[in-house]
Amino acid sequence: MFDVVIVGGGPAGLSAALLLGRCRRRVLLCDSGHPRNEASHAMHGFLTRDGMPPAEFLARAREELKPYDTVELRHCTVTSAECVDGAFVTTLKDGEQFRSRKLLLATGVCDNIPQLEGMEGLYGRSVFHCPYCDGWEIRDEPIAIYGRGERGYGLSVELTLWSRDLVLCTDGPSEIDDEKRERLTRNGISIREERIERLEGTDGILERIVFAGGASIARRAMFFTTGQSQQSALATTLGCNVNEKGTVMTGKYETTHLRGLFV
Numbered sequence: 001m002f003d004v005v006i007v008g009g010g011p012a013g014l015s016a017a018l019l020l021g022r023c024r025r026r027v028l029l030c031d032s033g034h035p036r037n038e039a040s041h042a043m044h045g046f047l048t049r050d051g052m053p054p055a056e057f058l059a060r061a062r063e064e065l066k067p068y069d070t071v072e073l074r075h076c077t078v079t080s081a082e083c084v085d086g087a088f089v090t091t092l093k094d095g096e097q098f099r100s101r102k103l104l105l106a107t108g109v110c111d112n113i114p115q116l117e118g119m120e121g122l123y124g125r126s127v128f129h130c131p132y133c134d135g136w137e138i139r140d141e142p143i144a145i146y147g148r149g150e151r152g153y154g155l156s157v158e159l160t161l162w163s164r165d166l167v168l169c170t171d172g173p174s175e176i177d178d179e180k181r182e183r184l185t186r187n188g189i190s191i192r193e194e195r196i197e198r199l200e201g202t203d204g205i206l207e208r209i210v211f212a213g214g215a216s217i218a219r220r221a222m223f224f225t226t227g228q229s230q231q232s233a234l235a236t237t238l239g240c241n242v243n244e245k246g247t248v249m250t251g252k253y254e255t256t257h258l259r260g261l262f263v
Contacts, residue, residue: 002028005090005100007078007234010035013106014061021068028098030090032077036108036231039124044133081234083258105263107232109246114146114171114224118199125204126221131155134221135162141220143167144209145189146196149175151225156189159223164188167217169209171196192217235263 009031088103194211228246
């Protein structure tokens with residue numbers, strides 16, 4: 001039996017495996033190899049690793065775990081987990097099962113990517129979800145924001161830190177009240193409510209947004225805010241509650257309603 005099974009081998013899961021391994025706990029870390037930032041070409045805002053490709057960061061982290069014989073890494077997909085007689089039974093896609101005293105879910109969230117024609121070749125290069133991660137690289141460029149209501153409004157105001165050439169594209173009714181519209185206008189942010197036909201660009205770089213009817217606007221980058229959801233259904237199948245932001249509701253030290261389950 002393992003002391004802890006960790007599901008998810010991103011920075012959180014790997015950090016937990018390192019610390020638990022150093023505490024001489026027997027740890028199994030399971031990772032499917034599809035992190036949230038898989039499409040990104042560089043990670044930012046992490047001291048000593050700013051600008052490093054995410055895949056390189058993960059490879060280095062796994063190398064640092066090799067000296068610890070208390071930690072086992074598995075490239076695999078966990079399909080289910082349940083609590084049986086006070087212990088956790090984790091089942092892999094191939095049917096193999098492991099028992100552990102504790103279970104840590106570090107699978108994180110995935111972004112709800114807008115289903116727009118042309119998105120696939122641009123996401124991670126010039127279409128992003130996080131200005132703190134990618135805003136610096138396209139500072140002072142013409143930027144579009146994709147979103148509606150409070151989300152679209154909030155991200156638009158936030159992005160004034162990086163550019164003053166901003167257009168909010170709501171792909172339908174904006175769902176923004178008059179007071180917030182006035183603030184956007186004061187900040188020089190226009191709103192386009194037409195349906196978006198497609199995104200156009202070259203070599204991963206956005207060039208224009210084409211609306212239904214043929215009108216278009218030139219943009220160098222786009223940030224979207226369409227919410228997020230759990231990367232894995234394990235937490236909900238174990239009875240955890242998810243809030244409106246798509247994250248699992250936890251208590252002190254990321255505890256859950258189930259003793260021994262951490263998220």
